Amino acid sequence: MTKKYEMTIGGKTVTADSYADVRNPANTDEIVGQVPKASAAHLDQAVNAARKAYESWRFSSDADRVAACQAIAKVATDNAEELATLLTKEQGKPLNGLGSRFEMGGCAGWAGYTASLSLPDKVLEESDEKTVIQKRVPLGVVGSITPWNWPVMIAIWHFVPAIRAGNAVVLKPSPYTPLSTLRLIELANETLPAGLLNVVAGGNELGAQLTDHDGIDKLIFTGSIATGKKVMANAAKRVTPVTLELGGNDPGIMLPGTDPAKFVEGLFFGSMINSGQTCGALKRLYVHEDDVDNVANVLAEFSKNIPMGDGMDEASMLGPVQNEMQFKKVSDLVEDARANGGKVIVGGNPPGGPNYFYPVTIVTNVSDGHRLVDEEQFGPVLPIIAYNDVDDAVARANNSLFGLDASVWGEDRDATAAIADRLEAGTVYENKHADIAPHIPMGGIKCSGIGVEFGEEGLAAYTSIKVINKAA
Numbered sequence: 203m204t205k206k207y208e209m210t211i212g213g214k215t216v217t218a219d220s221y222a223d224v225r226n227p228a229n230t231d232e233i234v235g236q237v238p239k240a241s242a243a244h245l246d247q248a249v250n251a252a253r254k255a256y257e258s259w260r261f262s263s264d265a266d267r268v269a270a271c272q273a274i275a276k277v278a279t280d281n282a283e284e285l286a287t288l289l290t291k292e293q294g295k296p297l298n299g300l301g302s303r304f305e306m307g308g309c310a311g312w313a314g315y316t317a318s319l320s321l322p323d324k325v326l327e328e329s330d331e332k333t334v335i336q337k338r339v340p341l342g343v344v345g346s347i348t349p350w351n352w353p354v355m356i357a358i359w360h361f362v363p364a365i366r367a368g369n370a371v372v373l374k375p376s377p378y379t380p381l382s383t384l385r386l387i388e389l390a391n392e393t394l395p396a397g398l399l400n401v402v403a404g405g406n407e408l409g410a411q412l413t414d415h416d417g418i419d420k421l422i423f424t425g426s427i428a429t430g431k432k433v434m435a436n437a438a439k440r441v442t443p444v445t446l447e448l449g450g451n452d453p454g455i456m457l458p459g460t461d462p463a464k465f466v467e468g469l470f471f472g473s474m475i476n477s478g479q480t481c482g483a484l485k486r487l488y489v490h491e492d493d494v495d496n497v498a499n500v501l502a503e504f505s506k507n508i509p510m511g512d513g514m515d516e517a518s519m520l521g522p523v524q525n526e527m528q529f530k531k532v533s534d535l536v537e538d539a540r541a542n543g544g545k546v547i548v549g550g551n552p553p554g555g556p557n558y559f560y561p562v563t564i565v566t567n568v569s570d571g572h573r574l575v576d577e578e579q580f581g582p583v584l585p586i587i588a589y590n591d592v593d594d595a596v597a598r599a600n601n602s603l604f605g606l607d608a609s610v611w612g613e614d615r616d617a618t619a620a621i622a623d624r625l626e627a628g629t630v631y632e633n634k635h636a637d638i639a640p641h642i643p644m645g646g647i648k649c650s651g652i653g654v655e656f657g658e659e660g661l662a663a664y665t666s667i668k669v670i671n672k673a674a
């Protein structure tokens with residue numbers, strides 16, 4: 203019988219009236235488990251449980267908050283293999299490579315580091331007239347909504363700093379990959395105070411209800427720009443603070459004459475990490491027109507040594523696209539490029555069958571104006587765009603609604619530094635891409651988001667400033 207995964211509300215396992223199948227994208231005939239469908243009443247219960255927990259957690263000691271986050275890190279470590287296996291089956295990413303074991307390692311690393319952060323009081327003035335102290339206080343009940351690409355790690359990114367800062371949480375995972383998050387939160391509840399961390403599961407409408415709930419004091423959302431706008435519109439009704447981590451269409455610029463062989467690993471995994479289903483992956487590469495063929499061939503050759511397959515196979519380094527909608531989007535973008543003169547150097551022909559495998563695909567002879575270049579493909583496809591003038595490449599890289607990350611590649615480090623200064627993005631990399639860490643703030647500009655996660659600035663996003671201003 204297919205295993206049912208359950209919600210955790212107020213520290214207790216809660217069953218639902220109905221469940222839906224979650225399928226394995228490497229073999230869609232396989233049902234991985236069943237996900238509950240929360241009712242509006244479940245959401246109310248979760249928000250109320252979080253409110254109750256918050257009323258005491260807001261006054262908890264710093265030591266208790268550190269201990270809670272460390273306990274979450276330990277849960278992620280102690281149950282890494284179980285969670286990684288579940289994650290591979292529902293998400294598709296391999297156990298190995300930059301896959302589900304890597305993601306579980308990230309969960310423990312982020313939780314442990316976030317435990318060590320603090321936001322101490324600041325004395326702004328101490329004079330004969332007054333003493334002024336700036337405190338960072340929690341916001342209340344945090345509503346968290348997560349996507350399907352790095353589901354467990356992004357859940358950790360949301361709820362650990364929220365708890366560290368003294369808040370309680372209601373999380374809603376993506377309907378495509380809810381199981382590993384349900385299980386992680388069930389396990390975490392064995393050590394956390396009841397109601398501090400609640401999880402409800404359901405479709406997109408549950409996300410909308412969560413963002414429109416009177417009991418939510420802060421929203422943290424990671425997902426698409428289209429949904430981010432809806433989250434923001436609902437948040438506006440109550441002036442609820444939001445952190446939005448949205449889509450990216452990260453450009454990279456290779457300086458003229460750069461030897462791609464020196465950077466091939468960084469370029470390849472910078473774009474193909476998680477089969478390209480990463481917000482901050484390299485999604486369009488600008489290369490001098492004289493170098494395009496060589497760069498494309500070097501990347502194509504490299505790709506032949508990176509096995510793509512069922513994630514449970516220990517040899518696999520890349521997995522399938524996660525769901526049918528995304529598979530169709532990736533296929534459409536490649537076909538649109540092909541129909542409009544694009545040259546597919548490698549890949550482009552999915553194997554078919556009951557799965558969403560799409561091969562690593564490198565496309566040249568495309569430019570701005572092609573959908574594959576202008577839109578976020580979110581799959582294992584990299585368009586290489588020819589330029590003949592670096593200034594023009596910078597202008598084209600910046601001419602985008604997106605502004606998550608960007609990168610510049612070359613051996614002349616003065617030249618890469620000068621270009622890095624001109625690229626418009628939350629993070630600009632030199633000679634690498636997609637290198638994130640828990641002490642480095644991450645966030646997008648333009649339509650890629652509002653606010654940052656990670657580091658002290660990320661923690662501060664779960665607080666408001668409270669000033670105590672005392673007469674002498």
Ligand code: NAD
Pocket residue numbers: 347348349350351352374375376377405406407408409410411413424425426427428429430432433447448449450480481482578580606646650651
């Ligand atoms: P999505 O926006 O479709 O869904 C994300 C979450 O929002 C899901 O849990 C979904 O159920 C929920 N949701 C859907 N409609 C909603 C609504 N009206 N109100 C509230 N919640 C709603 O995104 P996705 O397809 O799951 O994720 C892929 C996107 O996420 C890509 O664009 C990617 O770039 C982006 N992403 C960004 C980051 C980042 O840190 N910037 C990280 C990962 C993914």
